[in-house]
Amino acid sequence: MRTWKQDPEAVRADILNAATAEFAQNGLDGARVQDIADRIQTSKRMIFYYFGDKDGLYRAVLEQAYRSVRQREAELDLKGLSPVDALRRLVEFTFDHHRDHADFIRLVMIENIHDARHMRKIESLSGTSNAAIDQLREICEAGKAAGLFRDDISPLALHWQISALSFFNVANRSTFSMNFGDGLFSEQAQAELREQVVKSILAIVM
Structure with a gap:
């Protein structure tokens, strides 16, 4: 068990x-x-020291979850790609990220x-969220300048569409599987769905 005196930032991250x-x-x-404290063998007092109360801890969790996904989007380094390839990469990332981070979807x-x-x-969330739209705006503007994308594309609406297709895949998996079976959730089926999502988004903008 780490203590705040040994590594306060690591203790905060563990919490x-x-x-x-x-x-x-x-x-x-x-x-x-108490259950959170038990998971990492610390005390409620230590948690309250860092985050004040339960609501403060919950807000910190939300902030970290959103900051993490935005940071990973920024690290994609799409600037050297064509607009089509950049958009494809961003959609693939979103689909994969949501599938691999079910806790993020549940928190949302x-x-x-x-x-x-x-x-x-x-x-901090307003600036974090704006970064995602700014990234899409750059891609859309490059696509329009190259004569590849429609002139009426809205980066905000496009973000909504990418999120919706990627989010549903995780958020509704249990109920969808109960109603229709889990055939769409094998590795092969998920890879095919991922490609279909990419093609759907590209069809919207081209």
Whole structure:
């Protein structure tokens, strides 16, 4: 067990990781701070020292989740690619990221249940979110300048469409499988769906 005196930032990160799993599994109301503490063999007092209270911890988890996905988008380094290839890479990344980070999807679903009232208190999220739209705007402008993309493409609407197709794949997997079987969730089927999502988005902009 690490202590705050040995490595305070690592302890903070451990708490956030444990809290992410707990909130994603049980929601804000169902999660217990004691269970989070037990996951990493620390104390509730230590958690409150870092985050103030349960709501503060939950907001920190949300902030980290969104910052992480935006940081990974920025690290894609799309500037050297053609507009079509850049958009393809971004869609592939979003599909893969959401599939590989089910906890992120669950956290977004939970915060929607709470009408995003906790997100409104996180000042950094507006700048974080704007970065995603700015990235798409650059791709769209390059595509229009090259005569490849339609002139009426909205980066905001395009972000919505990419998110919707990638989000549903994870958010509705359980109920979709219950209703229709899990044939779309094998590795091969997921690879085919991923390519279909890419082609759908490219069809929208071309």
